[in-house]
Amino acid sequence: ETGVTQSPTHLIKTRGQQVTLRCSSQSGHNTVSWYQQALGQGPQFIFQYYREEENGRGNFPPRFSGLQFPNYSSELNVNALELDDSALYLCASSSKRRGSGNTIYFGEGSWLTVV
Amino acid sequence: ELKVEQNPLFLSMQEGKNYTIYCNYSTTSDRLYWYRQDPGKSLESLFVLLSNGAVKQEGRLMASLDTKARLSTLHITAAVHDLSATYFCAVDHNTDKLIFGTGTRLQVFP
Numbered sequence: 001e002t003g004v005t006q007s008p009t010h011l012i013k014t015r016g017q018q019v020t021l022r023c024s025s026q027s028g029h030n031t032v033s034w035y036q037q038a039l040g041q042g043p044q045f046i047f048q049y050y051r052e053e054e055n056g057r058g059n060f061p062p063r064f065s066g067l068q069f070p071n072y073s074s075e076l077n078v079n080a081l082e083l084d085d086s087a088l089y090l091c092a093s094s095s096k097r098r099g100s101g102n103t104i105y106f107g108e109g110s111w112l113t114v115v
Numbered sequence: 116e117l118k119v120e121q122n123p124l125f126l127s128m129q130e131g132k133n134y135t136i137y138c139n140y141s142t143t144s145d146r147l148y149w150y151r152q153d154p155g156k157s158l159e160s161l162f163v164l165l166s167n168g169a170v171k172q173e174g175r176l177m178a179s180l181d182t183k184a185r186l187s188t189l190h191i192t193a194a195v196h197d198l199s200a201t202y203f204c205a206v207d208h209n210t211d212k213l214i215f216g217t218g219t220r221l222q223v224f225p
Contacts, residue, residue, distance in 0.1 A: 002160075031211055042203055042215035043158070056212050090157060094211040102146060102165065104211055106158040 002105035003027060004093045010111045013081050021076045021110045023091030029105075031055075032074040033092040034066060036085075037109075043090055049074050078112075086114045117142050119206055121216035128194050128223055136219045138187040138204035145209040147180050147187045152201045152218075161189075161202075194223045 003026035013019050025032050031050045035043035045058040049068035063079040078085055091107040118141040128134050138147070146165055150158040162171045164180035164187060171178050175198065177190045187204055201220045205213040 033211060033213070035213075042218050043213070045212050045214065048210075048212055056210065058212075088157075092211070092213070102163045103160050104148065104213065105160060106150075108157045 002093070002107065004091060004105050004107035006089075006091050006107035006110050008110060009108065010113075012113045012115060015081055015083060015114055017081050018077065018079045019081060019112060021078075021089050021091075021112070022073070023076070023093075023107055024073045025091075025093035026105055029093040029095045030072050031094045032068055032072065033094070033104075034074070034076045035090040035092065036060070037088040037090060038084075039087070046076070081114045083114050086112060088112075117144065117206065117208075117214050119204060119214050119216040121202075121204055121219050123219060124217060125220045126222070128191070128221070130195055130223055130225055131193050133193065134191050136189040136191070136202055136204075136221075138189070138216055140185050140187075140204075140206045140214075142185075143182070143208075144185075144206035146207055148205045148207075148213065149178050149187070149189055150203045150205065152203065154201075158203065191221070194221075196223050196225070199223045 005024045033048040034046040037043040047057040048055045052068045065077045068074045088109045090109045094104045120139045149161040162178040167182040169180045175192045180187045201218045205215045
């Protein structure tokens with residue numbers, strides 16, 4: 001139990017649709033990062049949010065966007081879904097506060113299938 | 116560009132045997148992480164290694180870090196079936212933005 005919760009756990013969307021995935025970070029953690037993990041591959045960094053601002057982005061197109069709220073929870077939005085967007089989307093929670101430790105905790109993930 | 120490579124990609128081992136998974140990374144990194152992933156599940160944190168020569172052990176797993184060689188190892192002692200999973204190493208530059216390796220799928224059989 002990491003204290004990082006994601007929703008929904010599974011969803012199926014049609015190509016061209018839009019999807020919103022949600023993440024609640026662990027208590028005391030002010031940084032949320034999102035990763036995409038395609039089947040049989042390692043997770044790929046999408047972007048990170050710190051204090052409600054985007055703080056770095058991986059090699060993903062602009063149709064991948066996000067938000068972080070004052071309570072540090074976060075959303076990942078994907079527009080114009082493509083078949084290749086089918087993957088496990090993982091939210092990671094961490095803290096940049098000094099002395100907070102170094103472990104980065106992952107939620108259970110959201111399985112997205114695009115048909 | 117920071118790259119992370121693991122080998123082997125797939126490891127089939129008999130119960131009771133020892134083996135090592137290797138993780139090489141291309142540029143200087145501040146932190147090295149090891150995660151375990153069971154099929155259809157999320158990532159479980161195993162170890163965080165922060166400095167050269169760091170060694171951590173938990174049960175049958177021991178991780179070490181050589182920052183000069185840019186190499187981390189995950190050693191498995193007397194493997195049991197419950198260790199069957201995919202193991203990932205990941206690195207970052209103290210940014211919490213992880214670059215993952217390709218993963219090592221471990222299968223332990225009787």
